Amino acid sequence: MEGNIFPAWTSKVRDLLPLALGGGGLYVVTLVTFGFSPETLAVGYQPEQPVAFSHRMHAGELGLDCRYCHNTVEQGAKAAIPPTQTCMNCHDKIRTDSELLQPVRDSWETGEPIRWNRVHDLPDYVFFNHSAHVTRGVGCVECHGRIDQMDVVRQEEPLSMGWCLDCHRNPEDVLRPVSEVTNMEWEADDQAALGAHLAAERGGINPPVLSCSGCHR
């Protein structure tokens, strides 16, 4: 036809173009939403540690309480990483010639701390407070998973803002008696009833939901 200088097949391309543009836009949004989400990027992070410390053995089989090593969780914002001293409380008597413990003994002798790799790392603009959660009956397991079954600790949960808000909006789904906070195996007989009861106790549990400054100060 007069005026058409392009070959006929280009009409097909022209007709498909809007579909490609629309579909492309949708694809990018979907890709970014799911692909860039911490659910995809952060869950499963399991760095190698300088010492082959097994939580499965210590917290699981031996039944050490979480707070023996991470002793600040009830008072402080941060969960302390134990100093070499804490390891040596036992290990200057037990397995004193173990190959695996050589880095710990080196640290003990030189005074140079062990450089553990942080697994659960929130952005700097989030102010997470361990004591606020632990003393109100949010179990360690809710955020950290079954640490007592891990030889090498891995990140189980996305730790994204949306994930935080899921609990902040419905705290009764996860609340437990404060005495059971470190118990990884504990389960309520009737979480709905218990959660509602605990959430109403002591003036109620009111996690920040709508106020940005609750967590971003």
Place this chain on the structure above:
Amino acid sequence: MSSQYDLEIQTALEDPTSRPHLVMGGATFASIDDDVAGVSEGFLKKTSLAWYAMFGASISVLAMLGAVVVYLISTGVGIWGNQSPVFWGWPIVNFVFWVGIAHAGTLISAILFLLKQDWRTSINRFAEAMTIFAVCCAGLFPAIHVGRIWVVYWLFPIPNQMEMWPNFRSPLLWDVFAVSTYATVSLLFWYMGLIPDLATFRDRATSKIRQGAYAFFSLGWTGSSRHWHRYEKAYLILAGLATPLVLSVHTVVSFDFAVSQLPGWHTTIFPPYFVAGAIFSGFAMVLTLMIPVRAIFGLQHIVTLRHLEVVSKVILATGSMVGYAYAMEFFVAWYSGNPYEQFAFTNRAFGPYAWAYWIMVSCNVISPQLFWFKKLRQSVPALFVISIFVNIGMWFERFVITVTSLSRDFLPGSWAYFQPTPFDALTLIGSFGLFFTLFLLFIRFLPIIAISEIKGILHKQESHH
């Protein structure tokens, strides 16, 4: 700047039987093609030093804007004068100014099309282009004002891991939708209308590159009856869709102010008052741009003095509405009995920003009233000068509304006088660089008058006088 066609209209008697034609000079289909396409093709035949000089100047100013924006993003919005209590300074003033200008395009292309106003055909392409470029300038300001531009997509409700959504109760979010809808529909409307004319350019092209480029954008238009049938249907649908936008966009922009509870902003008169002001400023900008362009490219027989006169009447009408709104604001402030409201308006007219207020009143209320005189409506220099006054006045209107109310609110302890910085001025000037760069490219590469639509009214004026 006046021509023989202008003289013909000036001397014509007010006799309906001998009214001058909308398109003069015995135009034919072929001569319209030659005259309009000739503007763009003229650049191929002769190097236009004037165009290069203007384009060089515009693009330098645009480059300066780019540098300011980079400095702004790397440093923060503190480089502007936005400071407590005036956190909305020039950026919002410039935003509303440009969005207002963008209103003439859709009014001319949509509402006047539905009302079958044939005179729109000579200026609609031009006004629509101006609309798109003004929306580009307008969109720039909120985007760079957000501070952290790298998360500007938070303005849109996109699913995200934070489960965070924009605040749907905020008029600022409505604004995002209103302006982006407006930009999309205006662009589609403009492009749709361009297709037959792009095909004309393609068919007249003498070089392969030119032919290929216009062929690409004319989407295989051949001018068959089927093409025209569908084109006209689509155009009508788009006109229908765009019509409510003429009213809705500036209504929503006015909500940015009216929904807040600040004296001087919290008034129900704002939506109609803003829409009238927007059309007022848009038509003034059409005149400011059209007058030199028609003279430079010899288009006085297509964009005749009669067209300019009609535009000046629209300016007179909307300018009077704006003047009425200014007066009504004072009346309502007095009638409300609210001391804060009364103070806000006394402060506007006689406070520290009285200078800005009276510039606004002189430019927006007094200057358009001169259009009651036919002599001035038919004098090209007068039209040009008054249109520039209106542009200035409408910028000051937004300045007065934004800054006077914020600088003195309920608590005298927090009052302060707004001081713009040089970067405020550079950003405003830079936005003109963006506008004129786009505009000069438009003149050079696209049909600046809707060729096919002009042809559509030619036969009407032949058959009955």
